[in-house]
Amino acid sequence: HPLNEWITPEIQDRNERILKRPPVLDIQKLHKSFEHKGKPVEVLREIDFTAYKREFICVVGPSGCGKSTLARLVAGLETIDDGQILMDGAAVNAPGPDRGMVFQSYSLFPWMTVKDNVMFGMVESGMSKLTAESEALQWIDLVGLEKFADSYPHQLSGGMKQRVAIIRALANQPKVLLMDEPFAALDPKNRLKMQQYLLEIWQNIDITIFFITHDLDEAIYLADRILVLDAHPGRVKEVVNVPLPRPREEETFLSPAF
Numbered sequence: 406h407p408l409n410e411w412i413t414p415e416i417q418d419r420n421e422r423i424l425k426r427p428p429v430l431d432i433q434k435l436h437k438s439f440e441h442k443g444k445p446v447e448v449l450r451e452i453d454f455t456a457y458k459r460e461f462i463c464v465v466g467p468s469g470c471g472k473s474t475l476a477r478l479v480a481g482l483e484t485i486d487d488g489q490i491l492m493d494g495a496a497v498n499a500p501g502p503d504r505g506m507v508f509q510s511y512s513l514f515p516w517m518t519v520k521d522n523v524m525f526g527m528v529e530s531g532m533s534k535l536t537a538e539s540e541a542l543q544w545i546d547l548v549g550l551e552k553f554a555d556s557y558p559h560q561l562s563g564g565m566k567q568r569v570a571i572i573r574a575l576a577n578q579p580k581v582l583l584m585d586e587p588f589a590a591l592d593p594k595n596r597l598k599m600q601q602y603l604l605e606i607w608q609n610i611d612i613t614i615f616f617i618t619h620d621l622d623e624a625i626y627l628a629d630r631i632l633v634l635d636a637h638p639g640r641v642k643e644v645v646n647v648p649l650p651r652p653r654e655e656e657t658f659l660s661p662a663f
């Protein structure tokens with residue numbers, strides 16, 4: 406791939422450092438087919454990929470190549486036909502708190518305030534309401550939404566809703582954050598702001614991000630490595646190391662009040 410020709414000693418060094426980290430998400434010889442009109446249709450064929458601690462991985466590929474299916478398999482929302490997915494060495498076969506998920510459609514609970522949306526998972530997992538509330542408010546502050554803690558999702562802009570969806574997922578302290586085209590519905594200006602928010606969060610907490618997009622520019626901007634899938638069936642075409650520095654890194658960081 407042309408991008409791999411740009412690998413400087415600095416990038417080489419970074420890649421070697423990444424590969425010395427422990428693997429977090431290990432996808433091994435993964436196969437998946439769906440039934441269509443009574444016949445099996447192969448969607449993913451022999452996907453092999455390892456994501457290491459604190460890596461930012463983007464997955465790109467043409468529409469229908471199985472990107473969402475791959476994310477749903479990692480999330481434990483689909484059954485595995487063959488092969489396996491390991492999280493910290495343990496096989497995945499159901500959703501779990503070690504994997505958080507953010508979708509394009511936000512999927513916030515419309516009847517709950519921002520604060521209640523963010524608290525929800527923490528309370529479900531047994532945290533006291535008081536502690537969950539104080540943690541939720543810290544997350545809400547972190548993304549500059551303190552004035553909106555008691556607002557409802559319909560009162561927020563798309564970018565704000567997506568910030569809530571991200572902190573709701575992060576509040577449960579997952580090891581891997583799965584994001585399926587999370588910013589695809591945003592206008593370019595808000596998309597860039599969300600990308601910068603996400604990078605800032607990622608640089609400050611211990612999380613591996615598995616980010617799906619059909620936008621190669623977005624992938625190049627965000628990722629350490631890009632997993633490129635081929636279509637029909639979805640297969641690993643290549644894994645691209647993204648050159649540093651990030652192309653738009655020099656652009657000004659957002660103020661929390663956008």
Ligand code: ADP
Pocket residue numbers: 439440448466467468469470471472473474475
């Ligand atoms: P992408 O996210 O890359 O666009 P998807 O993972 O959504 O691709 O879909 C890959 C293929 O699998 C498509 O052909 C789609 O129609 C099919 N598919 C996805 N989910 C299901 C399902 N639950 N049942 C049957 N077919 C499905």
Ligand code: MG
Pocket residue numbers: 472473474
């Ligand atoms: Mg998809």
